[in-house]
Amino acid sequence: MADRYANRRDIKFLLEEVFQVESLTEYEYYQDHSMDTFNMIIDTAWKMGTDLCYPVLQEMDKNPPRYEDGQAKVHPAVRIFLDEIGQGGWINADWDYELEGQQIPNIIKFVYGFLFTASNYSLSAYEMLTAGAANIMKTFASEDLKNKYLTKLCTAEWQGTMALTEPDVGSSLGDIAASAEESDKGYYLIKGKKIFISAADTSACENTVHMLLARIKGAPKGVKGISLFVVPKYRVDDSENLEFNDISCDGIEHKLGYKGSPIGQLSMGESNDCRGYLVGKPGMGLAYMFHMMNEERINVGIGAVGKATAAYYAALEYVSQRLQGRKPAEKDPNSPMIPIIEHADVKRMLLMQKSITEGGLSICLQVAKYLDLQKVLPGEEEKEKYALLVELLVPVVKTYPSEAGILATSAAIQCLGGYGYCQDFPVEQYFRDIRIDAIHEGTTCIQGQDLLGKKVSMKNGKALSLFILEVNKTLDEAQVFDNLKPRADELIDAMQELDRVTKYLAGLAGQGKTEEFLADSVLYLEMFGIITIAWQWLLQGITAQKALDNHEDMLKSDEIFYHGKLYTCRFFFSYELNKIYGLSRRLMSNDIITVEMDSKYLQPN
């Protein structure tokens, strides 16, 4: 195991220097907080990560949950972790005081989420799932439901889940088939199957509460017929007794990674007694789910950044110690071998990982800050501004770390050579664990269609215009720094290239060529993502350069830190941003092969 899974200094830099999170405490909602309380929270999470989560990372991977007696028997660390989570009030730390929350900003919540995922992604998932379920319940469920189920979720005594996917329904949620039949007793009888449900039923909790999508009998087909139900494994009767609710876990999946957390199949209503409690109004199920979807998707991005960050630090430790080879110009075989970090190609692989992970964390926190501003700013226009920026950037936040993170963790393996392929070191686990992130909570394809098909054009392109204004603000700031002006010019070029591509594709949409318009939306998302991360690197570069300019008697370690940021900024622009020019050539091609080609040409004969 490597010494560290993340860098506290980088979190400080992003929170205090780049995003100036203390400024949030000027708003009434956050007025009881200060940078000190934020740091206390983060330090506590860091300690939990270090003492509790990280030590069992490999153990949980090597001893995945076993399916026994209709349940996933999970690692004992899960209960210990959930106890800490419950006692610390982490599930609902961002909620209003009146809901027993602590009114902490989203940006702080995502930072501790990042620390949990970086130290042990599987473990963190239990908390995130329960928090997601609790959030939906808090927002849309009746007081009675909240009284019966919400408290136990907030204390992490019970496990929450999101039960969407079915055997024949993955990306196409409008086709959900689980049924709900209204009874005359205030509940619905649920029947059907769910699959790929994270923490579907675990030995860590006495009860599991599913936020479950089903179709009320007689409801219209498609998304408008889907409703949201609370479906507990054990329902609470009016005397507060627990009664089995006819929902069973039929088995769990054997997976590539993310092994410490079970993914299971559920059967509802085999004895015709699975009661679902309607949340909000009928037909609003997907809308309620999607209310939380932004947060869940940011969580996926955070999780991918966490895993790739931990992989980076594992690789960095190895290459700093491992001696091998000599500089290219050194021909004397008697000269001592050098640490492999001194080889240019190893530095390239490290800078690639550093630029992806620190750039990825930066955009996650940027969007988290937008969420906070949306919450506390008084004016409707400002609220809308930040809401739109969140909407536009969520597909990027979800996808960039998930996809680039595959390459980053792969590079971490490569840094270790043959050892990287072996289970003695954790990098191969990160490579497996991260592969889920481009799939769950909406695949990369879904994100691409969301960005290009909806977000870019929403409100007549207002979200995109607001994004351009945000980037321009950074570009203006960069102009006064000699070393950053060239980067700003490169980003201006890239933004113009993005504009050309966007207009070209919008032209296809305007001609009613919907399929052609969306065919390469994944590539568009990739291009958009790279440019967004370049913007974040320019922002970080400006912050680092300002710090260097303003503090003459700086700590040597800080000076190194800021210069490291400037090098990484340079690296990202030179090695990563340039990739958009390959992408734009394809995106503006009028040869729409994937639409034109009949699928029979792919079949072997």
Place this chain on the structure above:
Amino acid sequence: MADRYANRRDIKFLLEEVFQVESLTEYEYYQDHSMDTFNMIIDTAWKMGTDLCYPVLQEMDKNPPRYEDGQAKVHPAVRIFLDEIGQGGWINADWDYELEGQQIPNIIKFVYGFLFTASNYSLSAYEMLTAGAANIMKTFASEDLKNKYLTKLCTAEWQGTMALTEPDVGSSLGDIAASAEESDKGYYLIKGKKIFISAADTSACENTVHMLLARIKGAPKGVKGISLFVVPKYRVDDSENLEFNDISCDGIEHKLGYKGSPIGQLSMGESNDCRGYLVGKPGMGLAYMFHMMNEERINVGIGAVGKATAAYYAALEYVSQRLQGRKPAEKDPNSPMIPIIEHADVKRMLLMQKSITEGGLSICLQVAKYLDLQKVLPGEEEKEKYALLVELLVPVVKTYPSEAGILATSAAIQCLGGYGYCQDFPVEQYFRDIRIDAIHEGTTCIQGQDLLGKKVSMKNGKALSLFILEVNKTLDEAQVFDNLKPRADELIDAMQELDRVTKYLAGLAGQGKTEEFLADSVLYLEMFGIITIAWQWLLQGITAQKALDNHEDMLKSDEIFYHGKLYTCRFFFSYELNKIYGLSRRLMSNDIITVEMDSKYLQPN
């Protein structure tokens, strides 16, 4: 499990139509063969793959070798497979008749290697390792050594290995520390440790014969001091008895993938009685090893192509059957769901896999044909020509499928969504299995330095000039086809871009800036690789178009096949070839960050 792991029709296309392998039988060396005998060999390998290798693919992954009694206990299928291999004469099928070989061309040998790797990579490795060891022994060892050890390798009764790597010596082979002390009895006493030795000691064979690199005491440091030894686990005494040779397997690695084949550690000479038999001359160890290295590296490329091909067919089968969603323009939720292969983004992911795997196989076979021509052509100049083309292209053949194959198998997972992440389907295994290929037999970094630092400039750039001539031949041929001329023009542009980059980098080398020159050699290799595969796709496109033009009453299935080739050619040029323009922007940047930056800037705090 999917129905198929490869496409027999594609092999026929490449062998008979693109590379016209029957023309080899015009040379005396291959005169006893015909397309019929070649096809018989391939059909037999196909049958072995289908009946023997593929059915145990997942089983061998889920039950990896156990280390017991100083040995890796391997799956029973290994012995069954090796029996077939031995009986069929597959180990030395390409050897001269006088060495009990069958004088089959390399191109045929690589095709059956491809089928074994595609159907079960772990299983194929046992054969390839033994063949590699046997080849070295055949070429360089004394008659006595051959009599004692070679026959049993050729019958696959015994296992052969390549024992290079040591605990402190991976990429930097010049630093090998295992020692050899000459005795007065015609052998050397070997002492030391080896690690990462594939099939180091297995229960499938009664004996294991290591081709082992060690340094004779008193030999100079560096590569010139390294000698090659035959070090059997059991040495054969003059009465043909087997005697333990003091070489022990200390354990085996737990790996990300490639699990059916053990990788172990060896200790030599713990009782001071490990006898090594010198092969050829002292100090020539690395040279002998490298004599076989081209073949081993092509084997890696073949193996990567095999795994990615099998992943592609598994994905293709799934997406052809799985129903999900509707076309973007279809808004009626009552309309039936469509097979996901009909979605443009799924077709994009499939075409990406098809273009990488069929393009990868094509370049492997192209180089195999060069090997064959080098062997049979009478003139020195022609021999040199093909030898140089092989030298230049081996880094590409080794690396392109290994690196692009990570993306291809990742795309296969993505095609299956959540199911792709589960072990019920084999795609996650291919993703794990293929990750070794960018590491073993020389990492991607080593290949990049080999290409840019040695091969491009060797003999005053003669290899590169010959490559350009080969590409130009294809470009000329393409001009007459209206649908291929645009591709040819794109390839001309790409070759010019490559020329600019090469000259720019050569300029750095000319100024003595060795480290700067080589810093991005991995990116140069990536660019070179993409262009090389584009060339192979143009070649395939020409062949397909000619077939369509010349055969009016063609089978419908053939027509579909050829059109599939033309679509894939278009796809590769549009989606993949365009990537070189992002790479070239970086490669011609004068901002040599990875050389300039001190490694301290990467350290946290």
